[in-house]
Amino acid sequence: MEHLAMHISNGIIDGPVAAIFAVIALAAMALCVQRGRQHLDDRLAPMAGLVAAFIFAVQMINFPIFTAGISGHLLGGALAALLVGPWVGALCVAVVLTVQALVFGDGGVAMLGLNITNLAIIGTAAAYLLIVALLRVLPRTPAGLAVTAFVSALVSVVAAAMGFVLQYQLGGAVDLGDNIAGLAGTIAGTHLLIGIGEGLITAMTVLTVAKTRPDLVYALRARGPVASTPIPAVGGAR
Amino acid sequence: MRKRTWGFIASGLLVSLLLAGVVSGFASADPDGLESALREGCTVDAEGAVTGGDCPAQREQEHEIGGPLADYGVTGIADDALATGLSGVVGVLLTFALAGGGFWLVRRRAGQQTTGDGDGAAQPTSAAGVG
Numbered sequence: 001m002e003h004l005a006m007h008i009s010n011g012i013i014d015g016p017v018a019a020i021f022a023v024i025a026l027a028a029m030a031l032c033v034q035r036g037r038q039h040l041d042d043r044l045a046p047m048a049g050l051v052a053a054f055i056f057a058v059q060m061i062n063f064p065i066f067t068a069g070i071s072g073h074l075l076g077g078a079l080a081a082l083l084v085g086p087w088v089g090a091l092c093v094a095v096v097l098t099v100q101a102l103v104f105g106d107g108g109v110a111m112l113g114l115n116i117t118n119l120a121i122i123g124t125a126a127a128y129l130l131i132v133a134l135l136r137v138l139p140r141t142p143a144g145l146a147v148t149a150f151v152s153a154l155v156s157v158v159a160a161a162m163g164f165v166l167q168y169q170l171g172g173a174v175d176l177g178d179n180i181a182g183l184a185g186t187i188a189g190t191h192l193l194i195g196i197g198e199g200l201i202t203a204m205t206v207l208t209v210a211k212t213r214p215d216l217v218y219a220l221r222a223r224g225p226v227a228s229t230p231i232p233a234v235g236g237a238r
Numbered sequence: 239m240r241k242r243t244w245g246f247i248a249s250g251l252l253v254s255l256l257l258a259g260v261v262s263g264f265a266s267a268d269p270d271g272l273e274s275a276l277r278e279g280c281t282v283d284a285e286g287a288v289t290g291g292d293c294p295a296q297r298e299q300e301h302e303i304g305g306p307l308a309d310y311g312v313t314g315i316a317d318d319a320l321a322t323g324l325s326g327v328v329g330v331l332l333t334f335a336l337a338g339g340g341f342w343l344v345r346r347r348a349g350q351q352t353t354g355d356g357d358g359a360a361q362p363t364s365a366a367g368v369g
Contacts, residue, residue, distance in 0.1 A: 011299035040345040049338020050250045056333040057258035062266040070274045071266035095337040105301040105308030173297035190271035
């Protein structure tokens with residue numbers, strides 16, 4: 001069994017485009033440190049470390065997606081946004097990608113800005129926008145939280161995948177011409193299926209944390225996206 | 239309170255270590271959604287290597303670093319599940335140390351004043367940004 005690389009490898013996107021996205025990613029991460037810092041207290045800091053470690057672990061577990069010969073794996077943006085908020089969450093995913101590129105040869109070092117842009121920035125941002133909207137309209141019950149997690153995770157995976165399609169159009173190694181639409185269609189289709197897996201894992205994980213320690217779920221906290229409402233009684237939470 | 243939080247962190251870390259160290263051995267070996275899309279147009283042999291045709295995946299180049307844990311294996315360990323599990327355990331501990339340590343260093347200390355949007359007090363170190 002050869003464990004395959006799961007992020008953009010060297011040679012797939014040309015150097016200048018990769019460099020532009022490296023600058024974008026670096027600027028966004030600096031902003032995330034600045035904005036995330038106000039949420040990072042003695043409780044959130046170790047929790048964010050755990051979220052990063054958990055995402056690294058679950059990303060290793062590729063699951064079949066009912067399409068012959070293709071697997072999927074967690075990206076983690078929605079999970080991170082739900083548990084530690086968008087700024088710190090994006091940093092968690094970025095740390096995972098950096099470790100994978102520097103230590104595990106997964107994703108070219110020159111491609112790191114592209115991978116961070118797709119998974120850490122687009123994935124987390126898309127998820128967070130949906131989380132805020134869904135938590136406002138859905139009932140504040142475990143089912144409401146589960147639906148929020150599932151939908152935001154699914155959409156975030158497709159959004160992150162479309163980030164790659166955009167990058168490929170700007171600087172793909174092989175000029176696909178009109179076939180870029182074909183690539184977009186293929187990637188959208190597989191990532192819709194991967195998104196179902198991402199949604200299930202995200203919902204299961206967030207519900208588990210919400211049942212044992214609702215105060216450690218950023219999306220349920222008073223400082224979170226839906227301020228002024230008390231923490232909902234999820235399951236047997238005290 | 240603090241003790242309970244650290245207990246939760248320890249349990250979560252244990253779950254992560256089991257997932258990366260043991261469950262990872264049962265993961266699908268098929269290429270993921272990105273890789274498979276980049277192989278469209280190419281033929282692939284049983285080992286997963288591109289053998290012919292025309293597709294973006296053929297342009298893939300060597301990784302800059304590689305290293306002893308490249309591709310989630312361990313140089314010198316032939317048993318795939320064991321190598322994957324060991325590299326997974328190292329990865330979980332390394333990620334936790336870097337992310338947790340970095341976040342701990344830039345955290346808001348008790349009693350520290352932050353302005354409304356936190357901008358005034360933020361002095362991020364460059365090392366903390368991307369771990």
